[in-house]
Amino acid sequence: MNGTMNENCAVCNVPAVQKCSACKSVFYCNREHQKQHWKSHSKTCRPFKIAENPEIGRHYISLRKVEVDEVILREDQPLVTGPLHGITPGCLGCYCPLNAETAVPCTKCGWPLCKDCKNHGAECEFTCKYKKEKVLITDFDYPHPTYRCVPIIRALWLRENDPESYMKFINLEDHSMAKGKANIFDEPRDTAQFVRRFFKIDHVTEDEVTRIGGILQINGHEVPTTEVPHMAVYDLASMLEHNCRANCRKSFTNKGGIVIRAAIPIAKGDHITICYTDPLWGVTNRRHHLMQTKYFNCACERCKDPTEMGTMFNAVKCTKGDCKGYMLPPTFISNDNSLPNYLCNKCTNSVTWESIDGMMERIGIDLSEMKKDDVEACRTFIQHYSNVLHENHFYLTDVKLALAQIIGQEDGGLPMVSDEILNEKIILCKKLNDLLKTLVPAENRVRGFVLFEMHAAIAEFGRRQGRNELAGILIESKKALSEAYELLKHEPEILPEGKIAAHARKNLHNMDIIIETVCRNTANPM
Numbered sequence: 001m002n003g004t005m006n007e008n009c010a011v012c013n014v015p016a017v018q019k020c021s022a023c024k025s026v027f028y029c030n031r032e033h034q035k036q037h038w039k040s041h042s043k044t045c046r047p048f049k050i051a052e053n054p055e056i057g058r059h060y061i062s063l064r065k066v067e068v069d070e071v072i073l074r075e076d077q078p079l080v081t082g083p084l085h086g087i088t089p090g091c092l093g094c095y096c097p098l099n100a101e102t103a104v105p106c107t108k109c110g111w112p113l114c115k116d117c118k119n120h121g122a123e124c125e126f127t128c129k130y131k132k133e134k135v136l137i138t139d140f141d142y143p144h145p146t147y148r149c150v151p152i153i154r155a156l157w158l159r160e161n162d163p164e165s166y167m168k169f170i171n172l173e174d175h176s177m178a179k180g181k182a183n184i185f186d187e188p189r190d191t192a193q194f195v196r197r198f199f200k201i202d203h204v205t206e207d208e209v210t211r212i213g214g215i216l217q218i219n220g221h222e223v224p225t226t227e228v229p230h231m232a233v234y235d236l237a238s239m240l241e242h243n244c245r246a247n248c249r250k251s252f253t254n255k256g257g258i259v260i261r262a263a264i265p266i267a268k269g270d271h272i273t274i275c276y277t278d279p280l281w282g283v284t285n286r287r288h289h290l291m292q293t294k295y296f297n298c299a300c301e302r303c304k305d306p307t308e309m310g311t312m313f314n315a316v317k318c319t320k321g322d323c324k325g326y327m328l329p330p331t332f333i334s335n336d337n338s339l340p341n342y343l344c345n346k347c348t349n350s351v352t353w354e355s356i357d358g359m360m361e362r363i364g365i366d367l368s369e370m371k372k373d374d375v376e377a378c379r380t381f382i383q384h385y386s387n388v389l390h391e392n393h394f395y396l397t398d399v400k401l402a403l404a405q406i407i408g409q410e411d412g413g414l415p416m417v418s419d420e421i422l423n424e425k426i427i428l429c430k431k432l433n434d435l436l437k438t439l440v441p442a443e444n445r446v447r448g449f450v451l452f453e454m455h456a457a458i459a460e461f462g463r464r465q466g467r468n469e470l471a472g473i474l475i476e477s478k479k480a481l482s483e484a485y486e487l488l489k490h491e492p493e494i495l496p497e498g499k500i501a502a503h504a505r506k507n508l509h510n511m512d513i514i515i516e517t518v519c520r521n522t523a524n525p526m
């Protein structure tokens with residue numbers, strides 16, 4: 001688990017015991033050498049310190065200005081991994097899906113594997129040692145209760161075999177810290193009782209096993225790099241605070257490591273944040289989800305501002321006759337389940353939140369029933385609900401994102417779509433890009449996709465224009481493409497985003513050649 005660290009002075013290479021107090025990974029034999037080294041070390045030193053307050057608990061504060069794309073932290077190995085909660089049983093070696101025909105029970109412990117995986121996690125040793133009989137899983141169509149135990153027994157294995165890592169793990173926040181803040185159902189305790197019974201363990205208390213379950217729930221990240229995504233808990237990344245408009249983004253390495261990078265410039269003293277929920281959900285859904293899963297009431301700047309940085313992401317059109325105003329409540333921050341009335345920003349109209357809530361529920365049902373891969377269905381939804389919602393409303397944004405992507409995916413691709421539809425795609429992409437930049441600057445994946453689609457549509461538009469306009473339009477298309485590449489370049493190639501990044505890199509090179517040729521042939525300056 002532990003990387004080897006050079007404990008010699010970074011300046012004169014003699015054995016040293018003093019270390020940089022910020023990153024704790026560079027050593028010095030004396031203060032003078034530390035001061036001397038700071039000029040170069042400050043560029044790579046971990047740029048944050050840990051702080052604590054009663055509202056957020058432990059969190060990170062930036063120690064200096066951090067530029068976009070700078071690595072804030074990187075962890076190659078999680079402390080604990082396991083299958084995600086509520087999924088059907090899959091291979092515990094590589095997390096591929098299994099069924100009754102493809103599952104091969106491990107010869108030692110009985111846990112299901114695929115034909116290619118011989119070894120799997122610590123549950124093998126743990127099951128043999130304590131349960132002393134094989135696990136039997138025969139139903140692969142439904143989530144299996146025994147699978148909930150896997151991350152817990154992997155943590156218990158750590159307790160016996162890697163106490164240093166276990167100490168890091170067991171000191172993370174668990175669900176019990178939310179007691180009193182939220183009305184929580186003690187699922188970790190139920191699971192703990194099951195684990196102790198099923199694996200016949202009595203050397204660890206029920207409270208400790210419950211705490212392990214709570215830590216997994218509060219600190220688990222969904223890692224998308226396996227065929228079926230899995231869950232992992234990291235050490236340093238567990239102290240990252242949530243913000244619905246985060247300033248950092250996370251990506252995962254092919255081998256399941258995590259990398260946190262600055263998504264926007266971060267000033268000295270700023271909190272370092274990631275987003276724990278879907279930042280493209282409306283404010284009430286985001287806050288509800290955070291309360292249900294992480295047990296806190298989000299009070300970030302985005303949640304506190306009903307206009308969501310002026311984007312009107314939750315606004316509905318004024319319900320009064322021909323008024324052109326938009327309606328929002330004065331605040332969305334509420335600790336009970338009610339909100340103040342929605343007020344119009346142009347007239348005196350006021351509507352109860354229950355009435356707007358009912359409308360949102362109906363639109364939500366329509367959205368869940370529509371086919372998002374059907375261009376006509378998307379257009380009909382947008383046209384219909386543009387009469388009642390702000391153009392940036394989260395429901396419309398959701399469908400516009402789908403439409404921007406699927407226009408031109410039919411047979412023959414973009415060359416087959418009419419000028420009018422091509423233009424529709426370009427305008428959609430441009431507006432979505434502007435909205436995403438303001439609202440969720442750390443959402444590189446979505447914006448990367450939008451910019452990639454935009455570059456393709458602009459290039460096709462250019463192809464349909466006269467020779468003289470072509471060079472300028474291609475340069476605009478290349479600008480969108482390089483931005484898409486910059487946003488997606490850190491994604492591993494096994495993910496769709498990583499594949500687009502590889503595609504974008506290749507296209508960029510080709511575009512340079514095309515632009516150069518077009519400029520030469522039309523005497524257009526580049």
Ligand SMILES: C[S@@+](CC[C@H](N)C(=O)[O-])C[C@H]1O[C@@H](n2cnc3c(N)ncnc32)[C@H](O)[C@@H]1O
Nearest residue numbers: 055056057058173218219238239241242294296
């Ligand atoms: C992954 S942990 C983060 C580290 C944690 N604060 C600690 O002290 O170990 C997630 C928990 O931190 C707290 N937290 C994180 N972001 C928060 C925020 N923006 N507002 C309030 N609490 C937050 C919540 O209790 C949440 O369940």
